[in-house]
Amino acid sequence: MTGRVIVITSGKGGVGKTTTNANIGTALARAGKKVVMVDTDLGLRNLDLLLGLENRIVYTIVDVVEERCKLKQALVKDKKNPNLCLLAAAQTRDKTAVTEEQLKNICDELKEQFDFVLVDCPAGIEQGFQNAVAGATEAIVVTTPEMSAVRDADRIIGLLEAKEEIKSYKLLINRYRPNMAASKDMMSKDDVVEILSAELLGIIPEDTGIITSTNKGEPIVNDDDSLAGRAYRNVAQRIIGEDVPLIDFEEEAKLSTKIKKFFSKFLNKGKEN
Amino acid sequence: MDTGYIDNGFIVDLTHAVKISEIIYELSRTLDMQEAKDKYICLKLGTIDLSQEELTSIKTLIELMESKLACISTSSAQTLESATALNIKVSEFTNEISAPSFGNDTEPKAEVVQALDNIFGEEQPKDDNSIKEIHRDDEFEEPEPSADEEEHIKELRSEPEKLPTLYIRRTVRSGQSISSDGNIVIIGDVNPGAEVIAKGDVTVWGILAGIVHSGSEGNNYTRIRALKLNPVQIRIGEIFARRPDTVNLPFIQKTSEYTPEEAFTHKGSIIIKKIHQEN
Numbered sequence: 001m002t003g004r005v006i007v008i009t010s011g012k013g014g015v016g017k018t019t020t021n022a023n024i025g026t027a028l029a030r031a032g033k034k035v036v037m038v039d040t041d042l043g044l045r046n047l048d049l050l051l052g053l054e055n056r057i058v059y060t061i062v063d064v065v066e067e068r069c070k071l072k073q074a075l076v077k078d079k080k081n082p083n084l085c086l087l088a089a090a091q092t093r094d095k096t097a098v099t100e101e102q103l104k105n106i107c108d109e110l111k112e113q114f115d116f117v118l119v120d121c122p123a124g125i126e127q128g129f130q131n132a133v134a135g136a137t138e139a140i141v142v143t144t145p146e147m148s149a150v151r152d153a154d155r156i157i158g159l160l161e162a163k164e165e166i167k168s169y170k171l172l173i174n175r176y177r178p179n180m181a182a183s184k185d186m187m188s189k190d191d192v193v194e195i196l197s198a199e200l201l202g203i204i205p206e207d208t209g210i211i212t213s214t215n216k217g218e219p220i221v222n223d224d225d226s227l228a229g230r231a232y233r234n235v236a237q238r239i240i241g242e243d244v245p246l247i248d249f250e251e252e253a254k255l256s257t258k259i260k261k262f263f264s265k266f267l268n269k270g271k272e273n
Numbered sequence: 274m275d276t277g278y279i280d281n282g283f284i285v286d287l288t289h290a291v292k293i294s295e296i297i298y299e300l301s302r303t304l305d306m307q308e309a310k311d312k313y314i315c316l317k318l319g320t321i322d323l324s325q326e327e328l329t330s331i332k333t334l335i336e337l338m339e340s341k342l343a344c345i346s347t348s349s350a351q352t353l354e355s356a357t358a359l360n361i362k363v364s365e366f367t368n369e370i371s372a373p374s375f376g377n378d379t380e381p382k383a384e385v386v387q388a389l390d391n392i393f394g395e396e397q398p399k400d401d402n403s404i405k406e407i408h409r410d411d412e413f414e415e416p417e418p419s420a421d422e423e424e425h426i427k428e429l430r431s432e433p434e435k436l437p438t439l440y441i442r443r444t445v446r447s448g449q450s451i452s453s454d455g456n457i458v459i460i461g462d463v464n465p466g467a468e469v470i471a472k473g474d475v476t477v478w479g480i481l482a483g484i485v486h487s488g489s490e491g492n493n494y495t496r497i498r499a500l501k502l503n504p505v506q507i508r509i510g511e512i513f514a515r516r517p518d519t520v521n522l523p524f525i526q527k528t529s530e531y532t533p534e535e536a537f538t539h540k541g542s543i544i545i546k547k548i549h550q551e552n
Contacts, residue, residue, distance in 0.1 A: 092467075
């Protein structure tokens, strides 16, 4: 088996790289793929928290590199999905503990056993970024519809284009607010795509459920009712190669207003009687 | 689940089990201990109906774990029939069972996992990377060390008393690591993401919420004490345990009232117990 190694990166911090990683990974595993997530954010690891796996970590990527354990021993299995594994970052070390070469070797070894190797990249464009990208052949660039995030995404795309190993990159717009985009208070998806001239992989709407799911250590894709969860599942389907249309958030919003109106009629009737 | 002791063996109480997968799961957990090796296993089964195949798979599992199924008790007619057909002794338990002899040590784990996979496909529940949960048991009565305890165990018990102690007066934060060839005393909290590793005992005058390892060179008789023990993971000597997922909160809960707590190992598990005032 030769799996795909995809790095999830953004340049700017706080746009949702790790959340995206946890959710796409979980969604791919739910779709029956064997997935391993590699956290390369040494010293500031979070992916384990989002997955609720912190208490199961014994060995980290640094232990693998420094040969205190075998790669297989360091893989932490997900609580729910046996197709999903995590290779955690070390919390007490920094980016210099692992080299590009070592990360590439780890990715090469992992892609023999997994369909997907998702590499969670730290913020910034320094050594941590260079490490994370080293083993990847594809990239997902996460951005939010804000000037600063888009600017940083542009910088990252430039760096990715300069890397021979990266064969393709796609754009994921996170924390999208359709209402604000409609009223021109926020950049629309078309604006972002136009500025970055990159292929769009998906749009994830802003969802307060993400905060709850992060605190619970339970990715939101597991919530079948959540719109953000649905958007992430669609993204996973597109990665697998299926043609899933983008969710039309304006239409979704209209729909819910329609439903509200429908019910309010009944409620008002009840009041009149 | 209760495991009792008989001479040369274990009584494994699975009367509550209603599914074969529960039995296999509990057994594979229980028998994966040094103490269970080369011992006779007496299974207490309840009302569960087991076919001959199912009973055979249980027997196979026990044998793979280098133990031996001595006898079972059951209240199910079908299980009784299956056991009789398979020539498995059905009886009340006695104290007179002699230990079997086994060949050289092999690596049973891979085989057992394989056997379980064969029996249940991928469905069977696996212990997550074999890290057990921490047990909290305030009523736990620690057995007094017996007088004829082996000399090296006595030594391990008293080892921390002979070691130097590192004394730290601050909060240990995420990403920080404190380690020592002796004991460690911390006046302050140990936050999640921090780690404390000591060859001897660890004592924290505060909330311990990070990863803590006492007896890091293999002493299972070291102890960890804190005003509030809520670690992500506890490691004592060679024994690891994780915080149960039910309390897997990303927050430290600060309270004004503390009852000091102590963690120690008992039969391959880690137990946390409140330290009550004595005398």
